Amino acid sequence: MRAERYEELLGSLLDGVLSAEEAGELAEGLRARPELKRDLAQHLVLWEVWSQHLAPERSAEAFVAAWRTRLRAESEGADVFGNGVLAELESRDRWVPTRFLAAPSAGFWRRICAIPGLIRSWVETLGLAARRRAGVAWAAALICAGLLGLFWLAGPRSSRAMVTIHGEAVCTACVLHESHVHAPAIRVTAGGKTQIYYLDRTPAVAGLQDRFCSGPRPAVAEGTPTTAAGRLRFAARTVAFPAPPKAPDKPMPDERVLFPL
């Protein structure tokens, strides 16, 4: 294999666009010339190391955190996780509707699961109030408030506070390397902190997965944030990808003359 051809194929391989036919040709060349095999392995190592060094989502911290999450998920299994969530909901004090009202970002399911407890608490309170004459008006007021609260709790998600997040579109598999599942997410960095919003599969996200896989790219999403299992989730109503700033139109210089070494 000629050196020029090897370099052409190496460039394609490192950019992930080597076809099966080209791969066969390259493999044949590698078998014939062990020095090329060594050269290829060295390039793979060098640029892997460089990627780890430069890409924030590939840092040592990100890798260790992703490993920890994966270990926990694989250890617990789906049932344990689900039971854990239910147990947490059971342990919460139900007679505190104002707490829910004060936290519009609280999870939909958390509120739905709280409904039986709320009803029970209201019924108990109404029972006590009705035993006293002066409590009748109070009881009627509570019935009205209770019904309004129920309508609010069962209302559509879109009726809750909408927020807009500005960040980078990333894929949980291609970019974050957290799982096998390609799912859209938005990485928001502010005040030195980075947070990942995992997007729900809403119609606004449908058909956009390739944009997330080819990220990170600037993204703006409008929707409703929630928290589930310690993760930030986001039900996006709209997702937009603003164009990055344009590069100057100057042609690329000839790189061969620019290496002083």
Add this chain to the structure above:
Amino acid sequence: MVNAKPAASDPAESFEARVREHQAGLRAFVRALGVDDVWVDDVAQEAFIVAYRRLADFEPDADFGRWLRGIARHLVANERHKDARRSRLLPMAVADVLLNRETADDPGSIDLARLVPVMQECVEQLPPRSRELLRRRYAGNERAEALARELRMTAEAVRQTLLRIRIAVKACIERKRAAVGS
């Protein structure tokens, strides 16, 4: 190298020190075995999970890194049985050659703590535009197709430019390594 078990009470927590120590080298090793770049972290994480579950099989006096690389090699070899669409490897013909390579220059034994600063020095010597291209390719994870659209070049031209940069950086590292050796 951490071979003795750390004294934390939670086994996962104590194992985390090993993950932290070996993750960079293992990822480089996995890549050199012919794993596609987007799946490198995934395969490396899997290797750490297998190692964690089988920690009882590990001899405390043995080389933990070598044991870990053995697990990773086994996982990568298993990938060959998957169909191409589900495989996490480079095109099979090339992956086969890499996987069957002699392990004399095992990337797991590369001193990454020394390699990165040398690489940094070499990249610093590139012209700004080359540095920027390299940064966007590796920090921004942008492929040649995307870069070409923005730079008004063909994807092939971007690939060749990037390759010339890579070859120059690698040659620079080799020169520096030889200079230190002599």
